[in-house]
Amino acid sequence: MIAQPAPKRDVMARRDIIVAGLGRLVPETGLIADPIRLKPYETDGLSAYRQTPMAVILPETTEQVAAIMAFCHREGVRVVPRGAGTSLSGGALPMEDSVVLGLMRMNRILEIDYADRCAVVQAGVTNIGITQAVQAEGFFYAPDPSSQLACMIGGNVNMNSGGAHCLRYGVTANNLLGLRIVTVEGDIIDIGGAHLDAAGYDWLGLLTGSEGQLAVVTEVTVRILRSPEGARAMLAAFSANEIAGACVDAIIGSGIIPVALEFMDRPAIHACEAFAHAGYPLDAEAMLIIEVEGSVAEQDYMLDRIRDICNRFDPVSLRVSQSAEESLAIWKGRKGAFGAVGRISPDYLCMDGTIPTSRLAEVLGRIGAMSAACGLQVANIFHAGDGNLHPLIMFDANDPTSFHKAETFGADILRLCVEVGGCLTGEHGVGVEKRDLMGVQFTDIELDQQRRVKSAFDPGWLLNPSKVFPLKPEPAAA
Template sequence: MIELPAPDRAVLARRDSILAELRAILPPGPRGEAVIGDPTRLKPYETDGLSAYRQPPLAVVLPETTEQVAAVLRYCHENRIRIVPRGAGTSLSGGALPLEDGIVLGLMRMNRILEVDYADRLAVVQAGVTNIGITQAVADDGFFYAPDPSSQLACMIGGNVMMNSGGAHCLKYGVTANNLLGVTLVTIEGEVLRIGGDHLDAAGYDWLGLITGSEGQLGIVTEVTVRILRAAEGARAMLAAFRSNEVAGQVVDAIIASGVIPVALEFMDRPAIHACEAFAHAGYPLDAEAMLIVEVEGNQAEQDFLLGKLKAICARFDPISLRVAETAEESLAIWKGRKGAFGAVGRISPDYLCMDGTIPTGELPQVLRRIGEMSESYGLQVANIFHAGDGNLHPLIMFDANDPDSFRRAEDFGADILKLCVEVGGCLTGEHGVGVEKRDLMGVQFEAHELEQQRRIKAAFDPAWLLNPAKVFPLAGNAALAR
């Protein structure tokens, strides 16, 4: 269970007048009410992709313009009301978990594509445009937006910026930060800042970098300028299965060392292979300990050239099976099991936690061995899926949410995995952010004075800690949160 800051009693007592005042700022429009106070209608907002934690908010506001966001923030600033921003609510770390005395500021009505500029290869969109929506807007002209989180059909670009989201293809194209050119940020004081723009680099501090991944704590992003890229002619995958995690880890290192940059390099361990195969019947080798899916792109000749190189590398490591897609259809068949991984695990176990840590790739065999030992001692199954090229590990810990003890053990198991990531020289997170889930583990990654310096950055934007205050940092010892 998660601790949230003590609510401000004065704010709770003023709920009705706050709702009325917010309605004066955001009157109902063609899209209906813009301020939601009815408890039944608040229900969908009480949790996000980390559904283990729930908390109804004080109210939800649904602005449609940057000016409306600024007006709401100015009001909250004057009245010392906390704010939790929300895109599609797909956060896996509880980044959009509400506060009892806080307003959820939903960006879903800010879903317009404002500009597409092919000459400069960029798109300007409102923060509530979905990730896939950007690609859809430019696909007919042969372009795409590169970061592709699993939730890309639903998740919104504003949330992607706030969590610095990645995806299976970020080995080649990078995460959100690498594909972002600018944002419009509204501060808690209601000031509108234009950060970055349609050009390389920025004068002054790289605060675009700072805003990226700031989890809604420094301001609310309302517009986003992203780089769009020319789509490759096509892509094809290969599947290679090996006798041990050690050998598959060596293959990953050999591929990276060869200089070939695949678009994706996915690693699945035995439990993940079995779960996915039972679900998707993709023809995965059930006798393998570890399996890689490697995808390359380009025109036919480039694909052939790169797959030939990769096949030769894999062949040196005595693979159990080696399957190179000759067509786009065969490629889809290879991906089928992997893409259904979450559904597959959901079929085996009523509930699971999807963890997210990053390790130096060389540590993979050791980390998988120790996760296996923890799985035994916690009595909980785990399947490991790994964006191997980036060192980004996604253990899926299976538990039963109706059994509080099972949930508690899953939380502890997850925390132990993340501590292990830090211990081997890695990091608490890869692409899901800290949110509430990893907040109390930040002390494992950082010294007290390092956390203090980060809190000072937060306070330089939001001295009263009104913006998403219960996230990222441990609550203990934070005087700004005492009410």
């Protein structure tokens, strides 16, 4: 288990005064301090970690957020911003002495402008909610994390969320135009807007993926894109991870960038097939789902070329979808991967390293060896085009030894990712989960540089405490 710091005793002693003060800042239903009603907020998508906060506050406007931040700043109270609570890295894990600032009531779409291809939404709008609001006009919001039905755009901004289609459309950072933020002191600042390029420092880029360390995001201006004419998937399965990896290289080397290029290893294929009955080949060691977009003729053109490339690698199975329904069936297993693994094992850790794609086979081989050594099963799902690897480590949460082993195994995988030239996290964020591994990827000097940037925004280190940065006795001075 990752250690958490002791709560601030002076804050805990003033708990009742602080809660009463917060209650004056929002409508009556917007403050939760009753232990039973706090329960849903004690964890997020990293459910092995739990902590009841001092209170939860649910503002409805940016001005209320500003008042809350100003109050907490004055009182020295730590604040944990939270969207839907779907973080897989513990990015919204409360601290005992903290107030959880839940943005789910700020769920309005404020503006949609098709001519300028942008939308202004509040932080608590769900990811899918943006696409749903614009799809009647043929538009969509591109980043599509697996949790898109639930996760909120404010959380997407803070974690710089990705998805299955970022090979073509980029991650959250590449699809934003502006933010309205509230500083730790309670100042409201607009960053960017409906225009493409800002002058001056790239605050938008720095804030995106900052995991709630720098400011609270209350409104987001996103780019919306016109949907392609159509999309179609194909499935290609191979007799070895190496061969599938070489096929991925050959596809990209040929000049084709599919909109999605997903890789599953043998355990993942079996888990997903048993769950979804998608018709996946059970005799394969590795499988690719490849999706292209465009008119039907354009899809045919690219799928023909990709099929020719796949055929050079002796596929065990090759299936080009002939219809939207068949594409859905191909995707069905992959999209149900988490549920599928959850059926085999009640508990699993979803890891999220990135590796150079050329090292895939070697990395999977070493993960397999680690799995055998520690006795825990692992299934690997991989965004093959961009190197983002999701090993799902299966364990038994009722057995503390099993959980400890799983955490150690996960950490070893992430060390391996860094060793081969990759990084600790491709899209889930550092959060609590990978906080103590930051030293694997960064020198102390580099971490101190990042800490000083944090201090520039949040000198008292009140925002989203105990995440991202390995704990130090005292925060670095600005």
